[in-house]
Amino acid sequence: MDQANPQTIRLQDYRAPSFAIGTIDLTFDLGEAFTTVTSVLNVVRERPGEPLELDGDELELVSLKVDGRKLSHEDYTVTPHSLIVPVIGDRAEVEIVTRIRPQDNTQLSGLYKSSGNFCSQCEAQGFRRITYFLDRPDVLSRYTTTITADKAKYPVLLSNGNLIEERDLDGGRHLAVWEDPFLKPCYLFALVAGDLAHIEDHFITSSGRDVTLRIYTVAEDADKCAHAMESLKKAMKWDEDTYGLEYDLDIYNIVAVRDFNAGAMENKSLNVFNSAYVLATPETATDANFNAIESVIAHEYFHNWTGNRITCRDWFQLSLKEGLTVFRDQQFSADTQSAAEQRIGDVKSLRARQFPEDAGPQAHPVRPESYIEINNFYTSTVYEKGAEVIRMMQTIIGRDNFRKGMDLYVARHDGTAATVEGFAAAMQDASGVDLTQFKRWYGQAGTPHLEVRGAWDAGAQTYTLDVKQSTGPTPGQPVKLPLHIPLAMGLLGQGGQPLPLTLDGENTDGPLSRVLDVREPEQRFTFTGVAERPVPSLLRGFSAPVTMDAGYSRDDLAFLLRSDPDAFARWEAGQTLATGLMLELIAAVRRGEMLVLDPKFSAAFESVLTSTDLDPALVALTVMLPSQAYLAQQMAEVDVEAIERVHCFVRGELSRRLRDDFRGIFDRLNDRGAYVFETAAVGRRSLKNVALSYLMADPAPEIVALCRDEFFRADNMTDSLAALTALASTDTPARQEAIDAFYAKWAANPLVIDKWMSVQALSDLPDTLERVKALMGHEAFSMRNPNRVRSLVGAFTQSNQPRFHDADGEGYRLLADVVLELNKINPGIAARMTGGFNQWRRFDDKRRALMRAELERILRQPGLSKDVYEIASKSVAGA
Numbered sequence: 024m025d026q027a028n029p030q031t032i033r034l035q036d037y038r039a040p041s042f043a044i045g046t047i048d049l050t051f052d053l054g055e056a057f058t059t060v061t062s063v064l065n066v067v068r069e070r071p072g073e074p075l076e077l078d079g080d081e082l083e084l085v086s087l088k089v090d091g092r093k094l095s096h097e098d099y100t101v102t103p104h105s106l107i108v109p110v111i112g113d114r115a116e117v118e119i120v121t122r123i124r125p126q127d128n129t130q131l132s133g134l135y136k137s138s139g140n141f142c143s144q145c146e147a148q149g150f151r152r153i154t155y156f157l158d159r160p161d162v163l164s165r166y167t168t169t170i171t172a173d174k175a176k177y178p179v180l181l182s183n184g185n186l187i188e189e190r191d192l193d194g195g196r197h198l199a200v201w202e203d204p205f206l207k208p209c210y211l212f213a214l215v216a217g218d219l220a221h222i223e224d225h226f227i228t229s230s231g232r233d234v235t236l237r238i239y240t241v242a243e244d245a246d247k248c249a250h251a252m253e254s255l256k257k258a259m260k261w262d263e264d265t266y267g268l269e270y271d272l273d274i275y276n277i278v279a280v281r282d283f284n285a286g287a288m289e290n291k292s293l294n295v296f297n298s299a300y301v302l303a304t305p306e307t308a309t310d311a312n313f314n315a316i317e318s319v320i321a322h323e324y325f326h327n328w329t330g331n332r333i334t335c336r337d338w339f340q341l342s343l344k345e346g347l348t349v350f351r352d353q354q355f356s357a358d359t360q361s362a363a364e365q366r367i368g369d370v371k372s373l374r375a376r377q378f379p380e381d382a383g384p385q386a387h388p389v390r391p392e393s394y395i396e397i398n399n400f401y402t403s404t405v406y407e408k409g410a411e412v413i414r415m416m417q418t419i420i421g422r423d424n425f426r427k428g429m430d431l432y433v434a435r436h437d438g439t440a441a442t443v444e445g446f447a448a449a450m451q452d453a454s455g456v457d458l459t460q461f462k463r464w465y466g467q468a469g470t471p472h473l474e475v476r477g478a479w480d481a482g483a484q485t486y487t488l489d490v491k492q493s494t495g496p497t498p499g500q501p502v503k504l505p506l507h508i509p510l511a512m513g514l515l516g517q518g519g520q521p522l523p524l525t526l527d528g529e530n531t532d533g534p535l536s537r538v539l540d541v542r543e544p545e546q547r548f549t550f551t552g553v554a555e556r557p558v559p560s561l562l563r564g565f566s567a568p569v570t571m572d573a574g575y576s577r578d579d580l581a582f583l584l585r586s587d588p589d590a591f592a593r594w595e596a597g598q599t600l601a602t603g604l605m606l607e608l609i610a611a612v613r614r615g616e617m618l619v620l621d622p623k624f625s626a627a628f629e630s631v632l633t634s635t636d637l638d639p640a641l642v643a644l645t646v647m648l649p650s651q652a653y654l655a656q657q658m659a660e661v662d663v664e665a666i667e668r669v670h671c672f673v674r675g676e677l678s679r680r681l682r683d684d685f686r687g688i689f690d691r692l693n694d695r696g697a698y699v700f701e702t703a704a705v706g707r708r709s710l711k712n713v714a715l716s717y718l719m720a721d722p723a724p725e726i727v728a729l730c731r732d733e734f735f736r737a738d739n740m741t742d743s744l745a746a747l748t749a750l751a752s753t754d755t756p757a758r759q760e761a762i763d764a765f766y767a768k769w770a771a772n773p774l775v776i777d778k779w780m781s782v783q784a785l786s787d788l789p790d791t792l793e794r795v796k797a798l799m800g801h802e803a804f805s806m807r808n809p810n811r812v813r814s815l816v817g818a819f820t821q822s823n824q825p826r827f828h829d830a831d832g833e834g835y836r837l838l839a840d841v842v843l844e845l846n847k848i849n850p851g852i853a854a855r856m857t858g859g860f861n862q863w864r865r866f867d868d869k870r871r872a873l874m875r876a877e878l879e880r881i882l883r884q885p886g887l888s889k890d891v892y893e894i895a896s897k898s899v900a901g902a
């Protein structure tokens with residue numbers, strides 16, 4: 024492969040395509056030995072003098088015709104990645120026949136088989152694995168797709184758009200023709216053929232269109248689609264109400280498949296989903312799964328406008344559709360569930376995934392400038408930081424202007440392939456707010472840091488806030504420019520009351536909360552008429568994706584935790600308090616001192632736990648300690664053992680000191696009524712299960728017995744999995760008993776067995792690595808199924824910090840072995856797993872050396888995919 028000389032693709036080299044392809048007529052002859060694809064393209068020259076150069080990957084060319092004339096071998100060139108026709112007119116009809124072997128396609132990109140059925144995944148560059156084409160998102164065409172297949176084996180034949188013909192053929196075969204009236208890029212093409220069951224419902228759009236909604240699955244899963252269907256209808260209604268965006272066809276199909284590289288795919292009118300984001304019953308799925316399904320179903324639906332009707336000019340613009348659509352799905356979940364919990368969850372996930380990415384060797388801007396393999400750029404930066412950039416725009420220009428900006432964006436760009444510049448221009452033009460400086464967020468990598476200091480002048484009755492911003496260097500970007508950062512804030516008086524925020528020079532009383540526009544490296548804001556010493560509440564709602572040092576004392580934080588009217592800021596104060604305390608304890612461990620937990624901390628913790636006016640879900644979120652990985656991010660050099668020891672110590676202390684509180688909560692909330700997925704019930708289960716996990720942090724035998732009972736009596740997966748998780752980290756006979764019983768009960772349900780794998784991979788007991796290795800040899804494990812690999816190896820290497828980083832380096836060896844094996848099967852998943860090494864430079868010398876050696880071993884492997892090569896080589900080169 025081109026590993027020795029992998030090609031870097033750069034944004035600055037973008038050129039519009041030399042040819043347009045107005046229509047494409049596809050015929051699929053699906054077979055067991057091979058599948059024949061006939062593609063008829065109407066090409067129109069856009070630039071004189073250039074050959075027609077089509078992309079292809081692992082294709083067998085059978086024949087090629089131009090304007091009805093069969094070309095001979097001298098008339099064209101085939102390379103491993105292209106088909107070049109040097110001489111062609113300004114308009115031509117090109118007919119290409121290729122042969123592919125979906126049954127051998129383990130990369131799960133292009134056309135492949137899952138559970139015996141045909142399905143496709145074309146984003147980003149899978150279409151070129153089906154036929155030769157201009158595989159780039161700025162080539163928009165009208166698709167007609169004919170599918171022929173054995174009728175008994177593949178009774179269901181689906182593609183994009185409307186079904187215009189269906190009939191039986193000789194020899195037990197049948198045919199279906201689908202026509203998509205909308206222009207689309209080839210990454211949105213989809214085909215599904217198989218023996219599938221479905222459920223059906225309808226949605227009437229605001230202008231009266233009756234849309235048939237169907238969800239297809241393998242027969243045994245058809246009873247698990249009701250929640251996904253409800254979610255789809257909610258999302259359709261929300262997009263009409265919130266953005267005036269209506270669905271545009273009479274049919275919307277979703278197909279759930281078990282083998283899928285990503286979460287789901289927004290193909291026009293034929294979404295293909297990882298079954299993990301479709302299937303749910305109370306017995307088999309947790310509250311978190313129900314939530315994730317609602318949000319992914321909504322996300323893919325929202326793409327119909329932000330992604331499909333308006334797509335990306337090139338893959339550097341990926342965040343144009345992904346960041347915006349994540350923002351939209353976050354807004355949807357905030358509106359339909361609880362806004363505060365949603366925001367806390369989004370921020371936790373941003374900090375857990377995006378902040379380390381931005382501080383490590385793979386750091387890149389929301390709009391990257393170059394890539395080797397585009398699949399490596401479906402990142403938390405493009406998705407989640409991209410969503411934060413959109414959210415900041417909304418905060419800066421205001422909600423009403425944001426809606427006007429969306430309307431203008433749609434009016435200007437519908438039916439085209441757009442850029443982030445175009446989006447920002449619509450927002451700027453609709454609002455009249457200058458976004459020139461703001462747009463730097465798209466081009467500049469790294470997490471900005473704010474240092475904020477406040478001073479009250481009793482004599483002048485003023486309060487000044489001095490704000491400094493800085494962004495550290497990232498690979499390829501040594502120097503950073505100041506950003507436009509919206510800083511939402513308030514001031515609280517001694518009694519917790521909000522004070523008016525009147526900026527110097529304003530002559531009426533200001534509002535009780537406001538957004539400061541931070542634009543300079545150092546900037547001062549002066550508030551007048553401040554009659555008492557206030558406590559500032561800063562970065563409310565996490566108004567910008569930054570880290571912040573606000574110089575808070577513990578008393579300030581305890582005060583904000585009690586009094587801040589902003590629910591996010593209250594949670595944040597609790598987290599900052601706990602993080603500071605745990606970092607001090609870590610320093611104490613390193614000095615060899617005895618550990619003592621400050622009684623003020625457990626008292627503040629207890630008052631949250633026992634507060635009756637707080638929503639149980641928010642209590643649960645507030646009493647969850649910062650993760651070991653989050654503590655690691657705060658240290659100059661990660662001390663794995665000290666972090667684990669302190670985490671365990673604080674949990675154990677809280678468990679002992681507050682046992683009665685935890686027990687009280689557990690008993691009070693452990694109602695035995697029927698499961699409902701509804702915000703309040705989810706909150707109660709969440710707090711109850713947090714209480715159980717604290718009780719199990721230092722369990723007396725009767726607590727183990729309680730947890731064991733809970734496991735065996737639970738009638739829903741949320742409670743069952745919470746009890747199993749607690750048992751899995753407890754060295755008692757009940758542990759193995761529960762693990763075995765769970766497997767025996769759920770062996771036939773792949774998504775539940777994924778959970779079973781993860782629970783064991785996440786245990787903090789010392790034998791976890793051995794268990795993971797044993798599970799890799801278990802009959803239920805397969806390297807070919809991405810969900811299985813992620814649930815076992817991904818969970819262990821990415822979410823079990825103490826065991827993956829055990830000092831002997833065995834975890835590192837295991838990960839490199841898995842990467843090398845996966846490299847041959849599915850390079851995309853292999854590259855994802857390689858990311859487990861990204862933080863290697865942040866550890867101690869010994870671990871650094873061990874991880875580096877494994878990365879180098881990976882890089883020495885002959886035949887390394889460019890996917891893995893890009894991640895491993897950037898990791899070694901370092902930040």
Ligand code: B3K
Pocket residue numbers: 146147285286287288289322323326345398401
């Ligand atoms: N657009 C797809 C992602 C496809 C991943 C390709 N490697 C799912 C989504 O973000 O909606």
Ligand code: ZN
Pocket residue numbers: 322326344345348
């Ligand atoms: Zn998306």
